[in-house]
Amino acid sequence: MSGMRVDVKVVMLGKESVGKTSLVERYVHHRFLVGPYQNTIGAAFVAKQIQVGEKCITLGIWDTAGSERYEAMSRMYYRGARAAVVCYDLTDKRSFERASFWVKELKTNEELCQIYLCGTKKDLIANDRHLRQIDYHDAQDFAEEIGAQHFETSSKTGNNIDELFQKIGEDYMSSEMELMPAEEPGVDLNQKKNSYFYSCCLSN
Amino acid sequence: MMDGGAHTHRATAAWDSSSLPVPVDHLRSMRAESPTPGLVEGTEPGAGQRSTMFIHAQSFEDLTAEAEEEALRAADTAGEECAAEELKALIEEKNIQEQHKNHLSTEARTREEDVSSDAWRSHKKHVFVLSEAGKPIYTRYGTEEALSSTMGVMMALVSFVEAEKNIIRSIHTDGCKVVFLTRSPLVLVGMSQCCRSDKELLRELNYIYYQIVSLLTLTQLNHIFQHKQNYDLRRLLAGSEYLTDSLLQRLDRDPGLLLSAVTCLPLSSNARDVVSSSLQAAKSKSLVFSILLAGNQLVALVRKKDQFLHHIDLHLVFNLVCSSSSFREGEGWTPICLPKFNTAGFFHAHISYLEPASELCLILVSTDREDFFNMSDCKRRFLERLSVRSAYQALKEALKCPSYSVDQVGIPELRHFLYKSKSSRLYTSPEFPEVYQSYEEQERLMVLYQDLHSCVTHPTRPLHSFYRCGETENLLARVTSGFELYLCFTPLSTKAMAVSAVTKLLKWIRKEEDRLFILSPLTY
Numbered sequence: 001m002s003g004m005r006v007d008v009k010v011v012m013l014g015k016e017s018v019g020k021t022s023l024v025e026r027y028v029h030h031r032f033l034v035g036p037y038q039n040t041i042g043a044a045f046v047a048k049q050i051q052v053g054e055k056c057i058t059l060g061i062w063d064t065a066g067s068e069r070y071e072a073m074s075r076m077y078y079r080g081a082r083a084a085v086v087c088y089d090l091t092d093k094r095s096f097e098r099a100s101f102w103v104k105e106l107k108t109n110e111e112l113c114q115i116y117l118c119g120t121k122k123d124l125i126a127n128d129r130h131l132r133q134i135d136y137h138d139a140q141d142f143a144e145e146i147g148a149q150h151f152e153t154s155s156k157t158g159n160n161i162d163e164l165f166q167k168i169g170e171d172y173m174s175s176e177m178e179l180m181p182a183e184e185p186g187v188d189l190n191q192k193k194n195s196y197f198y199s200c201c202l203s204n
Numbered sequence: 205m206m207d208g209g210a211h212t213h214r215a216t217a218a219w220d221s222s223s224l225p226v227p228v229d230h231l232r233s234m235r236a237e238s239p240t241p242g243l244v245e246g247t248e249p250g251a252g253q254r255s256t257m258f259i260h261a262q263s264f265e266d267l268t269a270e271a272e273e274e275a276l277r278a279a280d281t282a283g284e285e286c287a288a289e290e291l292k293a294l295i296e297e298k299n300i301q302e303q304h305k306n307h308l309s310t311e312a313r314t315r316e317e318d319v320s321s322d323a324w325r326s327h328k329k330h331v332f333v334l335s336e337a338g339k340p341i342y343t344r345y346g347t348e349e350a351l352s353s354t355m356g357v358m359m360a361l362v363s364f365v366e367a368e369k370n371i372i373r374s375i376h377t378d379g380c381k382v383v384f385l386t387r388s389p390l391v392l393v394g395m396s397q398c399c400r401s402d403k404e405l406l407r408e409l410n411y412i413y414y415q416i417v418s419l420l421t422l423t424q425l426n427h428i429f430q431h432k433q434n435y436d437l438r439r440l441l442a443g444s445e446y447l448t449d450s451l452l453q454r455l456d457r458d459p460g461l462l463l464s465a466v467t468c469l470p471l472s473s474n475a476r477d478v479v480s481s482s483l484q485a486a487k488s489k490s491l492v493f494s495i496l497l498a499g500n501q502l503v504a505l506v507r508k509k510d511q512f513l514h515h516i517d518l519h520l521v522f523n524l525v526c527s528s529s530s531f532r533e534g535e536g537w538t539p540i541c542l543p544k545f546n547t548a549g550f551f552h553a554h555i556s557y558l559e560p561a562s563e564l565c566l567i568l569v570s571t572d573r574e575d576f577f578n579m580s581d582c583k584r585r586f587l588e589r590l591s592v593r594s595a596y597q598a599l600k601e602a603l604k605c606p607s608y609s610v611d612q613v614g615i616p617e618l619r620h621f622l623y624k625s626k627s628s629r630l631y632t633s634p635e636f637p638e639v640y641q642s643y644e645e646q647e648r649l650m651v652l653y654q655d656l657h658s659c660v661t662h663p664t665r666p667l668h669s670f671y672r673c674g675e676t677e678n679l680l681a682r683v684t685s686g687f688e689l690y691l692c693f694t695p696l697s698t699k700a701m702a703v704s705a706v707t708k709l710l711k712w713i714r715k716e717e718d719r720l721f722i723l724s725p726l727t728y
Contacts, residue, residue: 016442035529040530041530041538042538042539042553044533045580061534069420
């Protein structure tokens, strides 16, 4: 993954233990780790290439820690992000309140960032409907109100996860299309400006 | 405090960077083939040839604290007995009340344990952290909620003695020690049922204090409690309890924390030099320390010129990396305060494994929180350089045998040993032999080593040589200005055998020092 370019900066946000890390693990490494919960320290970065139409783009995913301790750092992680996956736990009402905090935070600081509201641990409610604490339609209404996309996922089964990130990729591509001058499709200066580089030329 | 009397002669020069024992050239020529116990610091086996990696002199704070403590200790002992009785009675009374609370507590935690049970009380060691307002912050066993009244009593004791313009240091009862450490804005209390010295417990409490500071910085801690005395610090520490838990386990098991030293992965000096120089070449403006770890062992450490890492800070990094699974996921980027370097601010550490399933973990400590991609690039450059020189293969080979057997030394009576070079702050130790395979036996041996250690580093009456005959093993400790050596022999060995083993072992370590130690640490 070294020496390559990141096209889309994606940031994972949400209350601790909603399953941000599990979501990324499932998407990037296709696995679900069972074991004692351990919270993320600081943040973790992974890059993943996806195919959108005929183009191959790279998502740079920042999996942030949910603990309050790192809250002051969070701005650094979502700055310049094109997409934010704001997670809440379908079985935890308080995590939804926290999600709306992040939405507000993004709306004030990162206008250009597209928000993806994501309810996690869907497998738990599939087993027991009574566990659901956030109604699907309530979340859907909230998403529409803030102009966000809405997903419900399960990292355990993998349900809806590829779809979520694929949508992020597609949305990025279509917004790039809009930005691109129609007459000169050959030179892609805008895209270059908007991306992060790994190259050593910038490092010193 | 970390080393005790053996180092007190350096106390006066502690501020002065010239007190760093950089071995002078004429000393280097004295690196004898068969080192004798009379070696000068800087020429012992394992001593660095160019300069040392770790900061040497203890910090000013440690030295003054120690002197202060000794002066006060004498004054303390009187009148403690009755206080102890009171505490015991109070704790028991409170526990009954707590029981109900505990049942009502809805918060499900894995550490849930009935604090009124015998099992809870029979834990050999307890550690409690509270705020100066008496609010619980951490307990090793049980939940903080359930212990809020008990911690209130602890704080009451501290304040009661403080009101008399005095400081409570410890309470001694039959078979139990309670040690208090006030490091504003925190109060730490340790309780031990094994007969360890107060100094050992204090050392552990200090480690826990530094662990908390490393997550938050002292500046932030002070700021919080200045604004809200009653603040529940657990909010900010949420999810970090496992770090403190695992640090406490390390304190019981890791000789490095006892010796204030670090151990290295045995590696040929050629391969190690390539690793070090590759780290050195992958530098960046904001980079301060590049550390390569293999599990609990150091492979290489390159630092910015004139910047030194304290062994306590390095142990905190070891603890963070080894007990967290989170860095396996991708490239980690986290704020970290190195409290012995500076309690005021955060460094930012890029933490990643060289390969997904590898034991090798690279830590790049930067001063700039925006520098993630630069650090990521440093790692890439390091890996490129390493693989081109085929040192990576040698490193992977070395990982297959990360320890060695004591049989290699060729002293049949010798079962195990710890050898620390004082000037490099590195130690070496063979793997545990058959007789110490079980967890309990290893812990028992560590307790024996701890006892020896407290005798030879006693703040006022340090011993240079100490032989102890036991039913299950015989032990010898030998300390000079250059090294600390702790040996464990079969119970059938004799004192004469033990004494002659020292010379033989030193000779062996000298022969192997290239492999066992980092002799030429680099800077950038």
